[in-house]
Amino acid sequence: MGKVYLLPIAIFIWFPVTVIATYVMSVLRRDVNPIFPYISDTGTFSPESCIFGQMLNTGAILIAILVYIRYRHVRLLCERHSLSTKIKKGNTISTWTGVLSCIGISLVGNFQETNILLVHLFGAILAFVFGSIWQCCQTWISHKIYPHAGQIIINRGRIVSSIICIACCIGTFGCGVISIVQFQGRDVTKWTKTDGGYYWHISSTINEWILAVSFLTFISSFSWEFRHIDIHEPEIDICQ
Secondary structure (H helix, E strand, C coil): CCCCCHHHHHHHHHHHHHHHHHHHHHHHCCCCCCCCCCHHHHHCCCCHHHHHHHHHHHHHHHHHHHHHHHHHHHHHHHHHHCCCHHHHHHHHHHHHHHHHHHHHHHHHHHCCCCCCHHHHHHHHHHHHHHHHHHHHHHHHHHHHHCCCCCCHHHHHHHHHHHHHHHHHHHHHHHHHHHHHHHCCCCCHHHCCHHHCCHHHHHHHHHHHHHHHHHHHHHHHCHHHHHCCCCCCCCCCCCCC
């Protein structure tokens, strides 16, 4: 199967389409404030939550497939070029962190904050924290397997993206905790200036949006390397 390079591009398009659709619906229905809500706030109430959950589940599967393809790609490079065992171990660790991030994305989509908050927050931690760790691992691997794969300019771009994600991840959760402590309103999905902690809340949501954009940009960078990958159908045998 060729054209594997389209997968990162599809993911890069899929999530913005999801968020734009749920954002427009939630704002028109007045389910959230239009000024920088949390991404998951746009998919908290029905019918937005139905679309948000379904599309995030699909997106999580697409990212999981990308994580696995990247794992096999790096493993094959290690075998062909006798690369260091550290790269092999890093590749395995990276894959597991990527899978955990995908599980987190699915949890965020299926467990709204107004229903089961703890599971929703747990999913957000998995998605963002382990997603950032996966980025850092992949950035390290990208430099180690060069020049056998990739481009130096893309590798440098991944360094920038990883730094942004780590900083924004800290900003999202750090500012979020402070804002919740100061919150005195009734509905966190319709946060106003009179509720307390408003500017901390806005700082947290802005960090989350930047984090999401940076993460998707990082994923799209694999399109170049995936141009040189071909996937064959698995062989099936009948045992009697």
